Amino acid sequence: MTEPTADEQLIDRAWWKESVIYQIYPRSFNDTNDDGVGDIPGIIEKLDYLDDLGVDIIWLNPVYESPNADNGYDIADYQSIMDEFGTMEDWEELLDGLHDRGIKLIMDLVVNHTSDEHEWFVNARDPDSEYHDYYIWKNGRTDIDGFTGHLGPEDEAPPNQWESFFGGPAWAYDEEVGKWYLHLFDEKQPDLNWENPEVRDEIFEMMEWWLDKGIDGFRMDVINLLSKPDSVTKHDPPQNSTQVWETFDGPRMQEFLDTMHDRVLADQDVFALGEMMGRMDMETAIDYVGRDGPLSTLFHFDHVLLDHGGKIWETNEWTLNDLRDSFNRWQYGLADDGWNSIYLSNHDQPRLVSRFGNDDEYREESAKLLATLIFTLRGTPYIFQGAEIGMTNYPFDSLDEFRDVETINPVRNALESGEIDNFDDIKHGLRHNSRDNARTPMQWDDSEHAGFTDGEPWIGVNPNHDEINVEAARDDEDSIWHYYRELMELRKDSDVSDVMVYGDYEVLINDHEEVWSYVRTLGDERLLVTLNFAEWESHTWIPEYEVDFNPHDMEAELLLCNYGADERATDVDAEAFDLRPWEARIYRLK
Ligand code: NOJ
Numbered sequence: 001m002t003e004p005t006a007d008e009q010l011i012d013r014a015w016w017k018e019s020v021i022y023q024i025y026p027r028s029f030n031d032t033n034d035d036g037v038g039d040i041p042g043i044i045e046k047l048d049y050l051d052d053l054g055v056d057i058i059w060l061n062p063v064y065e066s067p068n069a070d071n072g073y074d075i076a077d078y079q080s081i082m083d084e085f086g087t088m089e090d091w092e093e094l095l096d097g098l099h100d101r102g103i104k105l106i107m108d109l110v111v112n113h114t115s116d117e118h119e120w121f122v123n124a125r126d127p128d129s130e131y132h133d134y135y136i137w138k139n140g141r142t143d144i145d146g147f148t149g150h151l152g153p154e155d156e157a158p159p160n161q162w163e164s165f166f167g168g169p170a171w172a173y174d175e176e177v178g179k180w181y182l183h184l185f186d187e188k189q190p191d192l193n194w195e196n197p198e199v200r201d202e203i204f205e206m207m208e209w210w211l212d213k214g215i216d217g218f219r220m221d222v223i224n225l226l227s228k229p230d231s232v233t234k235h236d237p238p239q240n241s242t243q244v245w246e247t248f249d250g251p252r253m254q255e256f257l258d259t260m261h262d263r264v265l266a267d268q269d270v271f272a273l274g275e276m277m278g279r280m281d282m283e284t285a286i287d288y289v290g291r292d293g294p295l296s297t298l299f300h301f302d303h304v305l306l307d308h309g310g311k312i313w314e315t316n317e318w319t320l321n322d323l324r325d326s327f328n329r330w331q332y333g334l335a336d337d338g339w340n341s342i343y344l345s346n347h348d349q350p351r352l353v354s355r356f357g358n359d360d361e362y363r364e365e366s367a368k369l370l371a372t373l374i375f376t377l378r379g380t381p382y383i384f385q386g387a388e389i390g391m392t393n394y395p396f397d398s399l400d401e402f403r404d405v406e407t408i409n410p411v412r413n414a415l416e417s418g419e420i421d422n423f424d425d426i427k428h429g430l431r432h433n434s435r436d437n438a439r440t441p442m443q444w445d446d447s448e449h450a451g452f453t454d455g456e457p458w459i460g461v462n463p464n465h466d467e468i469n470v471e472a473a474r475d476d477e478d479s480i481w482h483y484y485r486e487l488m489e490l491r492k493d494s495d496v497s498d499v500m501v502y503g504d505y506e507v508l509i510n511d512h513e514e515v516w517s518y519v520r521t522l523g524d525e526r527l528l529v530t531l532n533f534a535e536w537e538s539h540t541w542i543p544e545y546e547v548d549f550n551p552h553d554m555e556a557e558l559l560l561c562n563y564g565a566d567e568r569a570t571d572v573d574a575e576a577f578d579l580r581p582w583e584a585r586i587y588r589l590k
Pocket of ligand 1: 073110348
């Protein structure tokens with residue numbers, strides 16, 4: 001065996017750092033039994049597609065038995081497959097099919113809450129049952145000052161004033177028990193009581209059961225909400241002083257995850273990805289995902305909150321500076337310890353090209369630019385189904401077209417209370433923000449339902465599927481799909497793979513209003529990535545004083561450009577150059 005080179009020694013390798021993750025939202029991926037709902041056999045049918053695209057890990061949104069109040073994030077049985085999606089045998093065939101192609105599978109772990117139809121909760125309604133204490137039951141407040149709802153007994157208000165993330169109080173009154181239970185999400189998603197050691201044991205055993213079946217890791221849903229603040233766990237009725245965001249990173253959070261790590265994850269080479277709510281400081285993040293932390297990496301929300309207002313229909317203007325700042329914070333924050341996840345879309349977010357790009361005149365260019373960003377920042381890249389063909393937001397026109405609780409509940413409440421007069425007043429904002437934008441069916445071809453189903457799709461298919469679809473994209477050499485393939489190859493199988501995955505990140509001209517440029521460095525290898533976030537030509541340069549090499553002597557070899565390798569892109573003078581609208585380039589600097 002040869003001695004590792006100095007550069008090799010610098011690299012803290014892991015398979016999940018070198019991987020590209022593809023997220024499948026099964027309900028909307030591919031339907032094989034014509035019920036209008038995607039299913040597991042539908043994913044199996046597309047295994048070669050995933051292999052051709054070249055992804056390494058599939059993250060599957062929840063496929064467990066569920067009444068679907070929140071599309072599977074309300075689980076009624078952790079160890080079974082939802083009928084609509086198929087059977088456990090189908091799931092096993094899927095796992096084998098992926099593994100045969102060298103693709104790994106991570107499953108969604110939703111353990112902050114269950115469905116109210118989970119047998120634990122059904123039994124928990126009996127105060128004498130061992131399951132009662134699996135959930136968080138509290139007495140209501142009698143100091144009902146200002147509470148105008150009539151959700152429980154006349155003389156009671158919910159135990160505290162927390163609002164659920166889906167609107168309305170975070171507590172529901174249960175007639176049978178005569179108490180209120182906590183639900184940070186929908187009423188049909190009661191929060192588990194992680195203070196109870198039996199709950200922890202059950203969950204850890206369930207995780208082991210899935211790992212024994214051969215999965216490669218977990219994406220952990222809202223995992224930093226598990227530990228509730230003392231005001232809820234230690235007081236009855238809870239003190240009134242806390243805010244719901246105090247449920248983020250609660251007092252025993254680190255302990256719970258450390259135990260999970262020691263008991264379940266430590267002995268196996270699994271990938272553990274935690275979804276983390278709230279604006280997290282770097283110290284906390286490193287505690288979770290640093291070298292000694294329990295998890296591999298995390299999802300934060302900083303950049304996807306930039307354009308959201310307080311309400312689901314409220315939007316905010318964002319600038320390139322805001323976007324770059326939020327990524328800089330994490331690129332530098334986890335530079336020495338910890339590992340980032342780089343995503344611009346998922347099943348909870350609108351389509352990336354409609355949001356951060358231009359889904360009209362520059363759809364192709366901007367979708368490719370955003371892909372370049374995802375693949376060249378330091379961290380593991382995520383592709384949400386459909387991003388690889390530049391799918392866009394849906395032109396929603398009425399409330400009936402939406403399916404998502406997070407969209408529908410608050411709008412209904414606001415219409416009822418008179419906070420808003422009519423749907424049209426908020427249509428623009430909902431079109432921009434709603435999670436349903438991500439959930440419209442995958443566009444495979446230009447046939448009636450885009451090749452997704454021969455039945456009636458559970459949610460509308462985007463009318464632009466006659467143009468934007470997988471078949472058309474694969475036929476066109478210059479398409480977004482083929483550009484993703486090229487990025488994949490560069491990142492995984494080229495001379496610059498190591499620097500692309502492991503290289504340090506250094507931003508250039510941090511206040512440039514249109515262009516985001518950065519250098520990635522590993523030993524002697526250096527990449528320059530330069531991205532024009534404008535609809536017009538923008539001027540840029542490499543400032544000598546910001547880099548530790550001399551840009552004048554430098555030779556820049558073009559590796560990839562979304563306008564192709566034409567003379568403008570190949571023959572560049574680093575001291576000053578112009579980028580075309582939404583142009584993205586990757587250079588190797590020598
Ligand atoms: C985050 C999931 O991604 C989202 O879809 C879900 O609604 C909430 N967690 C609650 O489980």
